[in-house]
Amino acid sequence: MPELEESITAVREGAKEDRFTYLTILQCHVATPGILPTLNEVLQNAELAQEIGWDLVQMLLDIEGSDACLETVARLGNPREVIIKVMEALEGLAVAWHDEVIIEDERPGVPPDSKIPGKFITLLGLLAILLRRIKTRYPSRFLASSLVKVFEAYQPTMEMTAVVVNLVRSLSGEKRPPLPTRSSSIDVANPDQDGDASKNAPDPEAEQEDPKEEVLQQKLLQSFTTCILQRYVNAHAMHWSPRLLEVYHPEKLVPGRKTSTIAYREDDTLQKRDAVVGQLVALLRDLGLGSCPKSFIKSIYTSSRANIDPLGSFEDCNFPDDIHLSPGGLVCLIAYWIFSTEVFGSDNPHPDMHIFPEHLALLEKFLGEEAQAEISSSPGIADALLAIGLGVEHREQTVGADGTQFMAYHHRLTLISVFHPDIQVRNAATTFAGIILHSDSDVQNRLEILEDLLENCMFAALKACAVTWLKEEITAARKEGVTNIFAKPDVIERLQYAAFPDMISVAALDTEALLEFWRQNSAFLLQVANFAFFLFTGDFKNLVPAGMAAAVEHRFSEPLILAAEKLEKAGVVDGEDSMQLSILTDRLRSLGLH
Secondary structure (H helix, E strand, O other), X not given: OHHHHHHHHHHHHHOOOOHHHHHHHHHHHOOOOOOXXXXXXXXXXXXXXXXXXXXXXXXXXXXXXXXXHHHHHHHHOOHHHHHHHHHHHHHHHHHHHHHHOEEEOOEEEOOOOOOHHHHHHHHHHHHHHHHHHOOOOOHHHHHHHHHHHHHHHOOOOHHHHHHHHHHHHHHHOOOOOOOXXXXXXXXXXXXXXXXXXXXXXXXXOOOOOOOOHHHHXXXXXXXXXXXXXXXXXXXXXXXHHHHHHHHHOHHHOOOOOOOHHHHHHHOHHHHHHHHHHHHHHHHHHHOOOOOOOHHHHHHHHOOOOOOOOHHHHHHHOOOHHHOOOOHHHHHHHHHHHHHHHHHHOOOOXXXXXXXXXXXXXXXXXXXXXXXXXXHHHXXXXXXXXXXXXXXXXXXXXXXXXXXXXXXXHHHHHHHHHHHOOOHHHHHHHHHHHHHHHHHOOOHHHHHHHHHHHHHHOOOHHHHHHHHHHHHHHHHHHHHHOOOOHHHOHHHHHHHHHHHOOOOHHHHOOOHHHHHHHHHHHHHHHHHHHXXXXXXXXXXXXXXXXXXXXXXXXXXXXXXXXXXXXXHHHHOOOOHHHHHHHHHHHHHHHOOOOO
């Protein structure tokens, strides 16, 4: 191959020229197929690598199969100069990512033909080598700048997260033996650990490290890893709360429907998703985050930086206390501790917290005044918050709360049930809200929550839940033989106008408006029809106040039947809408109120 032979000669002989000339020669020949082994051989000249290494980073990064040459540059080049070029390349990847990114269901994804993840893996391998080579008084300054650039270029794929784990392990020092290889493992190149560190050239400008640097660097790595954990969890449906619910309350499983637990057990991709989070959590434990006292919990909800990325201030940090961990990442960490203890039998720290005040404070902190926006933008944190609540409640770590606190807590659970983008998490939030409601020892609190939902809630699905919870309270009072308000006609008397609202004006709507009303309120109306059947035709007739049956027929049942018939005759409904309307009218006609 004359072309290859010519390039080999040029690369070998050109090294004798001045460095500028040689770089020009490399630009002409380095992309020739088969030339890279020769270049790598030439670069073993440490003096040459020191002089031109940093100029080769971007040139080689764009060439397939150049990893060995880049590793040589990282081991022999001037580490302070080469690391600048690596950070510039990472910055370029961040820009390129935004040009290429594809958003699916508002979650980050990687175009199938993108070269960005491969370049990211290569650059982080170089970074690990370089940061360990630099011997300066304040290495944290190089570390802080590097971590910021890594995070800017990072996207929460499994491979990119695995290489981040490798980087932090290299920089923190391996404290645990490698885990056995499993089908759920994510393997990425790790030249710092797999290569020969004895080939590393010494730092030509080496200085004695400041004694406080070790603690400062550890805090930087802790903060960085919590940020990665938060971003990864927000980008992937971990389903911690649905899976915990299946463990804690198997009686609520729908027969014949595949559970989330089984789905994760059978799906290799989902198992890898779990494994990546497990690696991040293990890493944080190695970095010193291995206990969960009350003070740790309090530091999260008293932080003024709930959803603020702490990496933005890395380069201004001179003391460990200047460095903040990601509050959202810490919530994910606690949730995983609880989740993996229950589901995988892992040995994790036991969070020292209760529903009141700690978990309520966490919900208030992260859901804030703009709950819909917070839940939509950080679905993983919302799932994590819910998982923490399930774990704490299951261990019966509850303390007394007044009615205002209880209503505030229940309200925030229902916000997750309404706004979370994942239906399985919404269902888990709804179920947990019901469990919390029924667990309140103050019957008046329970009644006021139900009354507030029925009268003031604008979400039909949540009002439907309130009807279900009301039915469960009535049934439980009978079963347990208690004589509270749910065992007396007073409760129906008090709630009848909220539970069976006036439908006379609805029946008079035109077809278009009526169809819109139905689609917005069908969940609530169907649940009310079922509740009416439960109340008027079953064993609970004694709870119905005198004269109420006729009133409900006049203002609710008959107008709703007329409205349903109007929609059917207009031919504007089909499929599920038509089926549900039929179920509604059949159930209302079976009440026999007249």
